[in-house]
Amino acid sequence: MVESGRVAGAEVLVWKDGREVHYGSAGLADLEAKRPFARDTLVQVFSMTKPVTGVALMQLWEQGRFGLDDPLDRYLPRFAQVRVYDEAAPNKLRPPSRAITIRDVLRQTAGFTYGGANHPTDAIWNALQPLSPDHTLAQFAELMPKVPLLYDPGTHWHYSAGVDVQARLVEVLSGQPFDQYVVEHIFRPLGMTQSCWKCSPDLLPRLAAIYSVGKGGFERMPRETWLEPNFADKPMTMGGSGIVTTIDEYMRFARMLLNQGELDDTRILQPATVRLLSTDQLDPRIEDKDRLWLPSKGSGGFGFDVFVRTRPPQTAQENRGAVGEFFWDGYPSMLFWVDPLNDMAVVFATQKIPFDGTLHHDIRDAVYGAGYRGW
Known part of the structure; x- marks a missing residue:
């Protein structure tokens, strides 16, 4: 090479x-x-870095801190407001067909984006910059729910900032x-x-x-x-x-x-x-x-x-x-x-x-x- x-x-x-x-x-x-x-x-x-983050979150799962099929918004309440981008919906936004689960976050099926997806939501991601180095993970978790989902949870695999959501879950669940x-x-x-x-x-x-x-x-x-x-x-x-x-x-x-x-x-x-x-x-x-x-x-x-x-x-x-x-x-x-x-x-x-x-x-x-x- x-x-x-x-x-x-x-x-x-x-x-x-x-x-x-x-x-x-x-x-x-x-x-x-x-x-x-x-x-x-x-x-x-x-x-x-991602598998390290997954191991950290699964340590907390072993301790009974959460269930894999628990809704994400039980632990990060801001995610209750998340919407799916849908051209056919009023204002092009609608509620997801079901709640995002922590299992979705771990397997990249939550519908999240990383930006740069050649999708209309890219403009919102770019404006909010959830993963800006100047933000904390807590601030990221406040901004990320404002970016519409690309898909209903569980319907697509899409590489995304979901692992950063996992990192914020580690903070909330562990207190560190x-x-x-x-x-x-x-x-x-x-x-x-x-x-x-x-x-x-x-x-x-x-x-x-x-x-x-x-x-x-x-x-x-x-x-x-x-x-x-x-x-x-x-x-x-x-x-x-x-x-x-x-x-x-x-x-x-x-x-x-x-x-x-x-x-x-x-x-x-x-x-x-x-x-x-x-x-x-x-x-x-x-x-x-x-x-x-x-x-x-x-x-x-x-x-x-x-x-x-x-x-x-x-x-x-x-x-x-x-x-x-x-x-x-x-x-x-x-x-x-x-x-x-x-x-x-x-x-x-x-x-x-x-x-x-x-x-x-x-x-x-x-x-x-x-x-x-x-x-």
Whole structure:
């Protein structure tokens, strides 16, 4: 990947059968400083933050703080006012066909948006900017219900700010700031001592730069455009993005999931909860056309903040993987997956934008072999 100019630098870590079986790195984390990609390199994982948020919320579910099919507005009352955008309705807005449930929020079927959906609601999102770095999660949860739903709850899968709603639920249900809760109940117990949202400035020299690749070669993204609220004195701590970590520390999170919620005698989730979140939660009546780009991830569905493979690869072009695996990725072409069938977890780290799925296809071919059938 590096020699062919597809990435400036990358690394991969494979854990299988209870031990590390491979670590490899190549290229540079910072081209200008000629700093290599190494095991202590810090990376921004963007949407690979989402499974961490889901685990935090499911810890509170285990404690009986809420029910999966409870209405969201029981805990965040402002969401009782949410409306669905409908061209045929008076003022183009109507009540949803049913209440949003917390299960909807966890499986991306609430009808929420992220903006940028090429939809009339984009203008409202842009005007309100619910996820502005200058907002707190509490302010976000006041603004988000004012953005109309794209669809009735449960009818479509649509990638959205629903995971940030999960983060606000963690705050309300636990009484702690979201990032503080995650540090106390996930990062610290797992030994993820360098994983953070609001990171100490002394970690900046180890942070990988983010590059785009064009005809002129690599272009470094200006820090103000690619550095998320990390290292910045901003109120927002997103549930859907923002974690900075190392490949080894994120692997500890992945190994905990592979080991059914436990790592080094520290239990984060019960085995049944890990099985629940890694089981396809989508109603089969939601057709592929109503799942946005999710079908491009492979033959499967969606659990709680993770893709879930339900069938082996159907073509040679589909990413290699095993039935029962679950995974997610992140905007700068980050990827992790957990494969219980093969007792394996993999983390692939690079910092390339826009998202390059061909890298994931090729790293999976390298791990499984191009002819792997998936069972």
